[in-house]
Amino acid sequence: MISAAEKDARAVAAILASKLPAELVSEILDYAEYFGHQIIGINERPGRANAGWGLKYEEMGKEGGGYSDIIVYLIAQIPDFMALHKDTAGRGGLGGGRPGRVRKIVFRLGCRDQGWSNHPEVEMTYQWGRSRIDVEIWRKRETGAGGGDDGGEEADEMYKVGESLLQRNKVARADVLEYEVSWRWDQDKPEDDTEDVDLVGRHEKNGQFVRELRGGDEIRIFMKAFYSGWECRIERCEVECFWAI
Template identity: 25%
Template sequence: MGTVISFLIGNQGDWPDTWPPFGEDDSVGPSKTNTPHTPTERDVLDVKKTLMDHLPLELVDVVLDDAEYWPVLICHNESTPARSIAAMSFPLHNASYCYFISPKVPETSYLDGSRFKVRKILFRICSRDQGWGGDPGLTDPYAGSWTWFEAAIIRGLGGEAFVNEPDAVARQIQGSSVLPPASNAPSDTPDASPGPLQVLHPFNRTRVWMLQRNLRANREEALHEVAWTNADDDSAKKDTNEVLDKSGTGTGYGFVRSLEPGDRIAVYARAQYPGWVNHVRGVEIQIFYSA
């Protein structure tokens, strides 16, 4: 995870004005969230220069990092009405649909050509399940929830900034995978593989990271925010049912550290067992990065 920050923003009717950040029709593109300030690369450089008039460079970097004052790429996919991913009877009882593939993670600074590194990823997911089902004896809000989301890292996928048919593209890629580079490997080592790949989880070697469960048997759309950073906690390598049942959120271990400039982030909507349906209203990804 690095640090995981996850919280349920609200149910339909009491969301903040920042959601939904999109138009009335289905749309894919840069988000128009009403955030107080979205710093650009130039903004960060200007603030850095101002601080350096009063502080040494080492301390300036600490101040900017503590404030998380980094450039950010914000992108989204929204569906109106919500897109429904339904689990059917065997063998279609385990449904998976790639709902969104982000633009490429920014690669190099246009100001000085330095290579970027990802600092934090913020996911915002608006969704619900079918509104009924599950064990009535369960008390934790996400326990027994069989609709959820997973995140993946796609490497080597070129083309346009926004992928218009993410599920079709993802299905072509899923047969290939690559291990994250060793921590001491040079970051510019080229992949031996000829085409796009999904990066493997550094701990469990799957091609996806558990992202967020839906609230169990909830008829109203809910907005969840999940933040993963590059400060991994080695005690949280594995997603445990105890944590998932209470918060619904995956740890994201190794996700941000595995991202390289030029990678893309994919979000999969999942549903398992007949009757379970994942209704997806929208997904937004915010990619924070620095030189």
């Protein structure tokens, strides 16, 4: 079923295409952000990852030094954009043979940490945050094709092709904070954006992540807590996908 937003975008594209070259139409629509879009995943049930106080000796060499908890909170799926012609699959827009390509991903979430800390120098900041939300891209393995990282029981069907920090929690803040993280395909994060992450707890730009997305991919949202006593709590999360028509 075609969304109302995509119908509107297609109507505008048809009008422009009657007067302008297809390549120029695609650029105009991208510049104006005239995209099809829809909510592709939502979870409004509170969730919690708790690193606890019990040392896991087999994980002592990993992040958290033996104390960690990682839980999938939400799985959203990119619409499965089908190619119109096999030799043009993936080109996107009116100039190619594919009726969709991801242009922007927006994450909206409410989350917090456990609300206390033994490090007053970083309280109420995003520095040293030991609870966070990460996001990964998982893709269905094509028959006879090799994949990326193994996914345990799902290794025969899905494999991980990308991952990123989504949002750190503010340290020692018991109130739920609302975040909207918006990544465009044409705005790349710098090689070192440590300052951004320390100030706002996330990557402000991440075009690399968006360009990796393909139709049918899964976006997996993870709650993560590391080191003894840390918790990551999510109250709600939704993912909205914007794509070129």
